[in-house]
Amino acid sequence: MTAVTRRSLLIGGVAGVALATTGAGFPKLDDPFTLGVASGDPRPDSVVLWTRLAPRPLEENGLGGMPDRVVPVHWELAEDERFQRVVRRGVQPARPDLGHSVHVEPFGLRPGREYYYRFRVDGHLSPVGRTRTTPEPWVLSQDLTMCFASCAHFGEGYFTAYRRLAEDHPDVVLHLGDYQYEYAAKAADVRAVVGPETRTLADYRLRHAQYKTDADLQLAHSVAPWLVVWDDHEIENNWADDVPEQPDPDFAARRAAAFQAYYENMPLRRGARPNGTDMQLYRRAQWGGLVNFHMLDTRQYRDDQACGDGWKTCADAGLPTRSITGAEQEAWLLDGFRQSRARWDVLGQQVFFAERDRKDGPEKEVSMDGWDGYLASRDRVTRGWVDAGVRNAVVLTGDVHAHYAADVKLDWNDPASSPTVGTELVCSSVTSGGDGNDTVDQVQLRLNPHIKLHSRRRGYVRTKFTAREVRADFRTLPYVRTAGAQATTLKSFVVEDRNPGLNPV
Structure with missing residues (x-):
């Protein structure tokens, strides 16, 4: 042997x-x-x-x-x-x-x-x-080291962040989407992307296969179990339910092909196997009595982005009928809050949850693709965990190719006086966007004082959950367009049990 x-x-x-x-x-x-x-x-x-x-x-x-x-x-x-x-x-x-x-x-x-x-x-x-395996449901004494990552474009850099994540010896890894990208090769790519823009089952299978040949990604998969959810690029940029980014009469077939290839290439239970254009990816996972993970799908059931997508001042974003999760998934999530007895309830999801305004003045300019474009949906979810008596709520996010840490407010109409009711931790990209930089968006921080950290460096987030606190270490790499960078901790925060709000370490 x-x-x-x-x-x-x-x-x-x-x-x-x-x-x-x-x-x-x-x-x-x-x-x-x-x-x-x-x-x-x-x-x-x-x-x-x-x-x-x-x-x-x-x-x-x-x-x-x-x-x-x-x-x-x-x-x-x-x-x-x-x-x-x-x-x-x-x-x-x-x-x-x-x-x-x-x-x-x-x-x-x-x-x-x-x-x-x-x-x-x-x-x-x-x-x-x-x-x-996870601890039994009543066990609180077994701490959890969890790393989460998102947004890995094969052509835009090397997956060194996955290797550094593996070296942290996590108990579990969460991937929050954009595991692979649909685009064909670009002249600026540092690694050759094989195949055309993905549209068919053969295309998506080939693209997943190329990603899976990467030794750093293989290492990260080999050291711990993963909980995975998709975002948009596993299928097509900014898709919303049955609405593609650009008109496409073949989008249903493309979506079905992408779903099939995603299932084939991920460590998912057989019950997640897609049926054509339907695939239930939202689910729960418990780490004893310590953490209850609610893994969400904010793409497959959402209403189309309001006002044509993009960053907008848009009244339609506040329509009460709009949903980013769909009614069935929302009901499932709210019921999960009511049933939970965990010390920490964690939402593993894709797009920015807290408000992110980038315009001076009384009118707000926000992203129609994030929860800012689905205000009533966000309000129902936030009030849902408050009304259910969730002990500690933490939202995990990818998508935006930057590290963020933010306090979640109950009332975004008056965030300055609103109580903090949760925490959002946002991981940067593994490679998407290339090397990144040290530029901090000071205007964004000034307009959004609930945001406590912003960094455009690439990396991942390492967390440690205990019965008393969760610690988040924002890990960054100085470069990704060349292999082999070391990871360092840019900033760490602690959130204490029953005391929502970020405390810098």
Whole structure:
């Protein structure tokens, strides 16, 4: 049996190891594990194990060099990284209609435990992944280290931030969208993007495959389970339900293709498998009694952006009928607030939640794509957690390619005198926008005193949840257009239990 050290798993890379001897009858094949492994959606007794077979991942047809037949994939789950204490094993078919992806859901696991997993196909072993189950629902004593990230454009930089995130040894990772981008290659790209703008299933499969070949991304997937939700670029920029950014008679087919490829390439439970243009991605995950994650989808069910999108002064943004979540998801979320007994209720979602005005004077100019473009929707959600007696509310956000930290107010018509009822933590991009810079938008900070931090540097956010507080470290990289940058903490904040509001450390 091949020995895998903790250092080689967590730091040294994610290259697979081929079995030296597999016995007669196993043909020598190209390595099918070029896309690595991943795990996700942890529960106290279960976690999803994922891989997708692709010996030639960049083939134009999106099939990864796989034959048009079902391929059996053997999997193992162990309590140790040497696989001397295997607790579950089985065989999962990798089917052509699912892009030869597998989503294994072993049950009956022990809560709050670390596990290791791997796959085997025709004499090849996959990289080893580390995952874990969540604590039992009543457990408050098990702290949580969680990192979250968003917005990774393959062409605009190197995914070093994912490697630095992995080196922080998180218990769980949240990805808040724009995991991949639909655009074709640009002249300014520092890495070549393969394929045209994504429109077909083959296009989206190929784009996901190219991203998954990145060693830094593979490492981040291999060290912890992920909770993933999409934003817009997994499908098309600023789409809203069945409305594309630009008129497109084929948008329904494009959306269905993007949904299918997203499911195939993410560690999601089989219940998330899309049905044409429908895919339920919103869901909950609990970390014992400490954290209740409400993972939202703010794209698939929203009303179209008001006033033609963009930054506007727009009366229609305040119409009471407008929703960014859709009625069904909103009801689910509000019910979750009422049922929650967690110390911290966390919304994992995509677009800016707090008010972000950028115009001097009595009229506000805000983004129609964020919650500022859906004022009644934001008010119902905020008042929903207040009325439900949620103990501590934290909103996590991506999308805007900048770090922000903000106090959430109950009444945005009079934020200066309104009570603070929650906290918003916004992560910058992994690469999108290139290197970034140290310029701070002082006008934005002056107009929005509830915003306590703004940085255009690239990076991610590392959090530590305990029963007494949550600490957020805003991690930044000095450059991404060249590989290998180190990460440093730009700023840290603490939010205390039952005391909403950001406290700088």
